[in-house]
Amino acid sequence: MAQSQAQLPHPPLEGAQLVIGTIAVSLAVFMNVLDTSIANVSIPSISGDLGVSSDQGTWVITSFAVANAISVPLTGWLTDRIGQVRLFMASIVLFVISSWMCGLSPNLPFLLASRVLQGAVAGPMIPLSQTLLLASYPRAKAPMALSMWAMTTLIAPVAGPILGGWISDNISWPWIFYVNIPVGIIAALATWAIFRNRDSVIKKAPIDMVGLVLLITWVGSLQVMLDKGKDLDWFSSTTVVVLALTAVIALAFFIVWELTDKHPVVDLSLFKLRNFTGGTVALAIGYGLYFGNLVLLPLWLQTDIGYTATDAGLVMAPVGVFAIILSPLTGKILPRTDPRYISTASFLVFALCFWMRSRYTTGVDTYSLMLPTLIQGIGMAGFFIPLVSITLSGLPGNRIPAASGLSNFVRIMCGGIGTSIFETAWDHRSILHHAQLTEHANAYNPVFNQSVTQMGGIGLSQSQAYGLVNSMTTQQAAQLGVNDLFYISAGIFVALIALIWVTKPERAGGDSAAAASAAH
Template sequence: METGFRKWIIVITIITSTIIELIDTTIVNVSINTMSGNLGASLEDTAWVITSYAIANVIIIPMTSFLAEKIGRKQYYIGSILLFTITSALCGFSTNLWELVAFRFLQGVGGGALLSTSQAILFETFPPKERGLASGIFSLGIIIGPSIGPVMGGYIVDNLSWQWIFYVNIPIGLMAALLSYMYLRPTQGSKDNRRIDWLGIALLAIGVGALQVVLERGETDDWFAANYIIALSVISVIALATLIWWELTTEHPVINFRVLKSTTLSISAIMTFVLGFGLFSAVFVFPLYAQRIIGYSAFQTGTMLLPGTLMAAMVSPFLGRMLQSGLRPQYLIITGFLFSAIFGFFMSKSNLETGGAYFFIPLIFRGLGAALLIVPLTALAVSELKPQDIPQGAALNNMMRQMGGSFGIALINTYIANRAATNRTALISHVTASDPNTQMRISGFMRNLMAHGATYLRAMQQAIGGLENTVVRQTYLMSYMDAFLLLALMNACCIPLVIITIKRRKENAKPSNVVVSDH
């Protein structure tokens, strides 16, 4: 527990580290085209720059509690910052794609460790009566990072070179490491001689790594039409099943799955998965919709996300105080899922004529929904755990959010592709040579083109091409609307799960107080 200047320096350092880690999950997305051209690689291969980071994140997050205990939390935290910073520089210096992919993986190992370790350090920095506030502060990084990543990426790519996406981490990372060294309290690693669970570490890396490759690359390679996707799916299922069995039977597991005996943690983990699904999917789908359908630039798209993000940043600390005052987290979670569902529903009602002003209110709902979910779910997840189990419970909960994001992007991308095929079939069934409306539209196109000097044949070719473009835009509009509606339904379906946790704890007085004291 810290006080005064030292406490707030630690808070600023921790939040900055969390934000730069999560920014790097989305900042690269808008620069893939530029990287592909500069490195002489295909778009499919260049996508491994994103995939490798996600794989490393999800592998390392559940191991953070074990590694921090073994090495010492301060040493592990500073080492992770330095690894993230050094590999950021090496990413920028890369001269070919596979160098970049390898360094991005190592960057993900350093970055993924920052999430759960940052959360644990924040809880130790605040006294028990202020740990609801700590949850609110921690949520700032989770909300802000993924949302401003595309803004920063778009600005950097438009005005500098793609390498600066990585170079900007260097001064921030070095300052965070220096402040952590100066102000974090020294911690000792575990001195017992118990053996390291190397089998558990190997099974985790193989199982989660294979699963992440399947999720990230499945849509690109037509899922199970590709033999390597089938092989990796089988490997993932076997490795993860064996991991669960081994970790439940070995004496010193690298991941203590026994904490999932807490029904509240288990249900919270499911809801956190849905939160990750919606949080990352929305940041993935909305930019595609805004750029492909409305015609916005990457930077313009990013700035549209900022008001909701700023609103979430403003309310998050107050949510922590509300939890501290005795408000049940479940009530905030229900409101959060409701707001997230409203965002998806409103977005599903837009059309080709919708202007930017229409999106302001739905995106505010998105930001508020994320804040109302992240803060209370973080508190609720560990509310029934013993103090020594909280770091492991928090790590598993963070892993579920990242996994939800990976599943979300992969599945929503597949869903959009499938809906596009269905919607196109439905649309072109009405676009025929005998259809009066089609004839009228083509005739109108042709008259306009011929009035501007086009020949009859040229006018007809351009009219048919224009009609095809209209069909394509309408097809993808309908598909994105279907995706937003799916996100709305998923969020709405989580509300009954929250009600279950309310009923389970009906006898407990002020369960949010339990949350605080358990930390």
């Protein structure tokens, strides 16, 4: 009898408890999402302080993303074994501890280990925050709960670059992690006070250990290969070849095992469904492009254009303006329209923004930098919810958690991989453009000779003039490199629209709340 009562859904919260519970869950989500973007503008500061290159510094971002991607599919199994509230509490507490460890890091390996732990414990936090929030509100007010949750996830990426830049410029980079400690403590105490008697039933669910080991092996090998490839000259290095072979072989075994195991850690059979495949791939590649550019833009501004971390963060800030204003509108019109129209408009806006950025020059002004970012907020408002609605369309309720977990896993993994690819591609394109530009810097080029003569006229020696020309060439090559990536990103976003229209979403009102709740 007690067991059957425990399985009954908890009644919605009311009054002050509802307010405090909503704030507690929102603070945890804010802290989590903030950490995915706060380090972006601080990479040069972290790299310089720890004595590593900027491309090694980006491991701070990718290590978090990969660990996060691996832990997301385990949320369902861990919830069954531990309970929703206990797992959510454990995630918050461990996130605070790992943030403290990140701030104390004396070197890059220790920082990366701390970020891996931080990303791993962050995995269950966002799915469980949605679950707890939806269970706290009456069913009729579910859209309001999800709207408040979405606002939190949109404000945090805006605040992250600004806060991270200001902290890096005015205090020191460890404080980008220390800021999580008071927020996490408040969130943990409030969560326990409100939700401690609202935990889910614990079940002894089996775990697919073979699948989990294979998952960690192929994802980890792939990410390390992408991160170390540039330093080791890619496939001329035995290490890179071994990592690539390990990733391919482990992935092949992983696919076969997961398709045949009774309790797979990842339900790959979902990819047989047209809507799930089209929606997931479009969302994952789009997110990888977005996140890769989100890292690339502030890094370029700081290393080549002379921006401070604070200024680079402020350039990224306008993305939240239209995103926050228009997201509630998207939620209102989505049930009454085809989500493919909204997703198509969103991808076209992203393509426009990246095309505008591909026109940048080394003398770019602040207005030209901020305008595409402002417009990009329009695309962000229609990016997540419609695509997740397409992905989960037509699925029975019992398959939605697995589908949401797999879709999130692919998306988060693509975010980490996108960062690595963009870093490597920028370096390669910059080297290519530098070689092409220096071909014209010779004694047979009258323009080059005239420039050197003019530099001599202002007191520079020939070697100083050559050094200045090389410096200008390096800056121009870096500029052309980022322009290439912006232009390619615009083209890919346009191409992804075809994937959206391969799907045929069903109008299923019963699943709308569940679909919306899986937006992240």
